[in-house]
Amino acid sequence: MSGADIHVIVGIDLVQISQVASSLHKLGDAYVTRIFTPAEIAYCSSNPIVAPSRFAARFAAKEATLKALRLNDQGLDLRAIEVKQMPGGWSEIELHGAARDLAEAAGWLSCSVSISHEGDYATAVVAATARKPLGSQPKPTPAQ
Amino acid sequence: MSDEIGTKIRDILAEHGRLAKDISTLSDDADLYQAGMTSHASVNLMLALEGAFDIEFPDSMLRRSVFESISAIRTAVTGLTAPR
Numbered sequence: 292m293s294g295a296d297i298h299v300i301v302g303i304d305l306v307q308i309s310q311v312a313s314s315l316h317k318l319g320d321a322y323v324t325r326i327f328t329p330a331e332i333a334y335c336s337s338n339p340i341v342a343p344s345r346f347a348a349r350f351a352a353k354e355a356t357l358k359a360l361r362l363n364d365q366g367l368d369l370r371a372i373e374v375k376q377m378p379g380g381w382s383e384i385e386l387h388g389a390a391r392d393l394a395e396a397a398g399w400l401s402c403s404v405s406i407s408h409e410g411d412y413a414t415a416v417v418a419a420t421a422r423k424p425l426g427s428q429p430k431p432t433p434a435q
Numbered sequence: 436m437s438d439e440i441g442t443k444i445r446d447i448l449a450e451h452g453r454l455a456k457d458i459s460t461l462s463d464d465a466d467l468y469q470a471g472m473t474s475h476a477s478v479n480l481m482l483a484l485e486g487a488f489d490i491e492f493p494d495s496m497l498r499r500s501v502f503e504s505i506s507a508i509r510t511a512v513t514g515l516t517a518p519r
Contacts, residue, residue, distance in 0.1 A: 306475055318482050325482060354474050366498040388492065
């Protein structure tokens with residue numbers, strides 16, 4: 292496969308940390324367990340001071356992934372998109388079940404995430420490489 | 436609209452929808468995302484609806500159009516609370 296057969300798809304999201312803190316307070320376990328995987332919950336909850344920031348950044352990463360998947364009003368469990376915390380400090384996206392199926396159907400070859408938080412906001416950018424759909428290549432111009 | 440369900444939905448929206456407009460000024464068909472509801476607020480709304488109506492939205496219903504208006508939410512809630 293040549294580089295011309297691959298394209299990059301980007302998704303971004305921004306979340307207000309105070310809104311996530313409010314949700315944690317108002318909705319508690321129902322909020323956490325419906326959106327986040329057990330590993331995400333364990334990591335985010337390990338430091339109560341930054342827990343809202345960590346949850347917010349992960350929510351942003353899940354939404355950024357949804358945007359990159361270019362879903363056309365298709366339902367998806369947010370827990371099928373998991374943010375893995377790597378020992379080096381960076382994060383990676385792991386897709387499960389329906390999310391993985393959708394990514395495969397969209398021709399995804401890889402995906403990468405970067406998350407950040409500052410003040411009252413958390414953000415995430417997801418970039419995926421994907422095979423271009425058949426027929427999307429421009430036709431070569433005939434030689435003059 | 437019956438309007439215990441409609442009133443309940445509006446109350447939940449007022450608390451969890453983070454709308455930029457007063458809920459009383461919105462028609463049942465008004466686009467809630469255009470009224471300022473974020474994706475995060477829509478998840479909060481979904482969880483609050485589940486708690487209030489004792490229902491659970493299946494994965495297939497966790498999509499934008501289900502929460503885009505009061506009418507759409509009522510259709511979803513009514514379907515999930517209907518006797519089987």
